[in-house]
Amino acid sequence: MIDALYEAGWADASVAFDVDTGGEGWATFHREAPSGLQAVVSAIRQGRKAGVEPLGVTEDYVSLTEIAERTNRTLSAVDHWATGRRGPGDFPAPRVPRPRVSLYSWAEVTMWLVANGLAAMSPADIEIARICEVADAMLRARRLQNRLDEADREALNLAVA
Template structure:
């Protein structure tokens, strides 16, 4: 098993309380750091699992089992600005501008989602794939980007569509049989439990972001 790092952005509370911490811990979020960033709650995970997907889905399942919050999205976010692309690829903003304007590189940079907007946004999965194919990445494209995009898409469907609408979307857009279709996130979550997630209580590194934080990891005697 490997340890995977990711962040879940939550909604459902705006203050940290001992009750919230306890319920998240007891539900299986003992390998996460709970915090607030601009009043928005989040959990920074370091989760051991057989795969990144299993780690993320089991974490979402644990949060929802706690009954105190819903998961809004997984980070690192798939939608990125030119500045974020520069940061993720260790390039300057000017270098990225020249690439997407076609003044440098092989051309064919992914089209932004909002080309008429002053602040353009791209899908990181598309940018990462294009840069990897053209030898412009320092490291090989990781396995996590596509998974984050897919899980966030499923979360969007569940949040914005009725159960029947979600079924219709999955039936028409995904290659799965009808008898396997249910709420997209729940469908993926249930598969995660069979893919080797194992909770652990190892020491957690300091949070990557500043803000109000509370360590969920405690000794196992706390809840005995």
């Protein structure tokens, strides 16, 4: 499978499979493309070409420490934003809440930072965060639709179109 993915165009990906889960795996890309959308679309298409059906496009989950590093702020400043002690409030809730180190959606954090003028983010960072979030939702929705019978799926598609 690794060879097939490489031949399909995943030469820029680090790929791993978990044999304990029936072969599910993940890939991390460092892809050059004219846009974030083209990078994500090409990775999905190439995976399918190699016989892999992507389950999702995992958006970048980050800890408060990683947010501080990416924004050139102190961990204390970022912690104050997250807890509401400082800043404009409404910091995005953690996507993976944990007692010691919660993980946040980089897409949500990026949009919050830009909306509140707290960090200069490159247009590419904003775009890829947004595209990954939407692509993941679309792949999940496609997979979940397959659980419905055809009539229910068609009715739902018409309702949300």
